[in-house]
Amino acid sequence: MSKGTINVSVDNIFPLIKKFLYSDHEIFLRELISNATDATLKLKHLTNIGEANGVEYGNPMIEVKLDKEKKELRIIDQGIGMTKEEVEKYINEIAFSGAEEFIEKYKDKDGKDAGIIGHFGLGFYSAFMVAEKVEIITKSYKDEPAVHWSCDGSPEFTLEAADKKERGTEIILHIAEDSTEFLEENRISELLVKYNKFMPIPIKFGMRTETLPKPEDAKEDDPAPTKEVDNIINNPSPAWTKQPTELEDKDYKAFYREMYPMQFEEPLFHIHLNVDYPFNLTGILYFPKMTNDMNIQKDKIQLYQNQVFVTDNVEGIVPEFLTMLRGVIDSPDIPLNVSRSYLQADGAVKKISSYITRKVADKLKSLFNNDREGFEKKWNDIKIVIEYGMLTEDKFFEKSKDFALYPTVDDTFFTFSELKEKVKDVQTDKEGNLVILYASNKEEQHSYIEAAKEKGYEVLLLDSPIVAHLLQKVESSEEKISFVRVDSDHVENLIKKDDEQISKLSDEEKESLKTFLDGVIPKEKFSVQLEAMDSNANPFIITEPEFMRRMKDMQKTGGGGGMFGMGGFPE
Numbered sequence: 001m002s003k004g005t006i007n008v009s010v011d012n013i014f015p016l017i018k019k020f021l022y023s024d025h026e027i028f029l030r031e032l033i034s035n036a037t038d039a040t041l042k043l044k045h046l047t048n049i050g051e052a053n054g055v056e057y058g059n060p061m062i063e064v065k066l067d068k069e070k071k072e073l074r075i076i077d078q079g080i081g082m083t084k085e086e087v088e089k090y091i092n093e094i095a096f097s098g099a100e101e102f103i104e105k106y107k108d109k110d111g112k113d114a115g116i117i118g119h120f121g122l123g124f125y126s127a128f129m130v131a132e133k134v135e136i137i138t139k140s141y142k143d144e145p146a147v148h149w150s151c152d153g154s155p156e157f158t159l160e161a162a163d164k165k166e167r168g169t170e171i172i173l174h175i176a177e178d179s180t181e182f183l184e185e186n187r188i189s190e191l192l193v194k195y196n197k198f199m200p201i202p203i204k205f206g207m208r209t210e211t212l213p214k215p216e217d218a219k220e221d222d223p224a225p226t227k228e229v230d231n232i233i234n235n236p237s238p239a240w241t242k243q244p245t246e247l248e249d250k251d252y253k254a255f256y257r258e259m260y261p262m263q264f265e266e267p268l269f270h271i272h273l274n275v276d277y278p279f280n281l282t283g284i285l286y287f288p289k290m291t292n293d294m295n296i297q298k299d300k301i302q303l304y305q306n307q308v309f310v311t312d313n314v315e316g317i318v319p320e321f322l323t324m325l326r327g328v329i330d331s332p333d334i335p336l337n338v339s340r341s342y343l344q345a346d347g348a349v350k351k352i353s354s355y356i357t358r359k360v361a362d363k364l365k366s367l368f369n370n371d372r373e374g375f376e377k378k379w380n381d382i383k384i385v386i387e388y389g390m391l392t393e394d395k396f397f398e399k400s401k402d403f404a405l406y407p408t409v410d411d412t413f414f415t416f417s418e419l420k421e422k423v424k425d426v427q428t429d430k431e432g433n434l435v436i437l438y439a440s441n442k443e444e445q446h447s448y449i450e451a452a453k454e455k456g457y458e459v460l461l462l463d464s465p466i467v468a469h470l471l472q473k474v475e476s477s478e479e480k481i482s483f484v485r486v487d488s489d490h491v492e493n494l495i496k497k498d499d500e501q502i503s504k505l506s507d508e509e510k511e512s513l514k515t516f517l518d519g520v521i522p523k524e525k526f527s528v529q530l531e532a533m534d535s536n537a538n539p540f541i542i543t544e545p546e547f548m549r550r551m552k553d554m555q556k557t558g559g560g561g562g563m564f565g566m567g568g569f570p571e
């Protein structure tokens with residue numbers, strides 16, 4: 001047996017590890033299972049290239065074992081293992097210097113900013129966040145004796161020979177008094193599902209009972225036979241790791257249910273992301289059916305690195321308007337140990353974000369081109385994402401011209417260029433601007449809509465809460481176009497096609513009605529449209545100036561909170 005002092009300049013690193021990582025103790029399990037996975041994949045690689053001295057790779061798994069009585073949690077793998085020299089090198093020296101560097105770097109942080117250090121993989125030593133003593137029993141795939149390393153949280157460790165026969169590594173955590181939650185089966189299950197659900201090597205946690213089909217000759221009342229099988233908690237080859245050509249629509253739907261078991265609504269469509277240059281990124285995004293009561297906060301896009309769950313806070317990585325989507329993105333190229341504001345400025349991350357935006361726009365365009373009718377049917381469920389994207393991302397705004405729809409009150413869907421074509425001879429004002437009429441509420445604005453339709457005008461139905469902002473943006477990107485709500489005074493300015501309509505009222509009647517209305521309606525706020533007397537439905541129409549109305553709408557939605565409480569709108 002040998003004893004030694006871990007090569008570290010701070011007296012005792014463990015209190016520091018505990019303190020600095022305090023908001024995220026649970027990641028120790030992810031780190032240890034990641035190491036076990038790495039060790040197994042390394043062995044796979046060595047056997048593949050014929051450098052594993054005749055070792056059979058077989059079907060290795062990783063096992064997590066809990067012994068509440070003994071207060072022990074074990075992580076056991078069948079990977080490459082470590083020789084004595086390797087333990088000395090990788091465990092005693094290298095890992096520690098990594099930890100030290102980390103502490104050095106974040107010394108003056110108070111440890112509460114999970115955005116910075118919560119996702120920093122401290123690797124093997126994160127075990128000391130929850131354990132008062134950690135043991136490693138390991139046997140290398142090389143023909144060398146097994147070793148037993150043990151450390152009780154001081155910089156002193158022991159290293160001695162062990163009699164482990166099978167290849168691989170067993171990590172034994174003696175769970176500390178303040179961390180007994182990690183001795184609960186439910187808590188460990190929860191963590192395995194959260195972080196390891198899609199890791200590439202099967203992970204066993206206990207046994208479960210499997211119900212088998214009844215034999216042919218079984219009687220009606222005979223219970224179905226059962227058997228005890230390994231409880232494998234993960235799916236080692238999730239859909240996003242496959243090629244799109246290997247998958248059918250039903251596979252994508254099945255994967256959606258696997259990710260969001262509590263979500264009963266089917267997704268509307270998916271986007272498979274798959275790129276390896278200039279950065280590596282895979283993933284599948286889903287457009288969920290947007291409902292008013294949906295929980296955008298809970299079922300979110302998940303970020304993985306090599307099939308290890310990292311976070312479901314993808315702010316800064318995925319453009320804001322796409323955070324309403326669901327699914328997974330997996331990229332080893334996203335730096336994790338940095339703050340959100342750094343992420344937003346990082347070149348690689350910017351490229352990833354614009355790649356995702358482009359893929360989403362391409363998908364929408366192809367859906368629109370391949371099945372316009374189907375796309376129109378989905379419009380109401382997807383418009384909130386699209387309109388928000390048009391408003392906040394200029395590149396997406398440009399691309400959206402190929403698929404963004406403008407529905408009328410009678411459910412005809414125009415693209416913007418179709419719409420311009422349709423109204424260009426009918427709806428212009430004296431300055432030669434194209435005037436596009438819209439309603440925001442079919443019931444409330446019913447009589448205005450009817451009056452406009454009677455004159456042969458198209459009336460759009462634009463009812464999203466951000467519509468006032470969006471129209472402003474469209475107007476400023478187009479020449480000589482103005483949107484006018486159907487109940488605004490501007491409708492009067494349209495050049496009438498047909499001036500010969502005969503009023504049902506005589507000139508005298510008109511005059512006295514006007515005098516009466518002028519007396520009761522405040523001129524600064526509203527104007528009265530007597531032309532509307534010609535319509536069947538309305539003797540007259542009271543309108544509000546467009547700019548005043550829009551100001552009010554913008555005050556309602558704009559400013560501080562932003563549409564989804566995710567920050568404000570750009571100006």
Ligand code: ADP
Nearest residue numbers: 035036039081082090091095122123124125169
């Ligand atoms: P990292 O995984 O980033 O290299 P860690 O602190 O997690 O850092 O692990 C340090 C090193 O210890 C690993 O690189 C590996 O060489 C070794 N190691 C840790 N766990 C295992 C294991 N289960 N099997 C074999 N080697 C391991």
Ligand code: MG
Nearest residue numbers: 034035123124
């Ligand atoms: Mg590691």
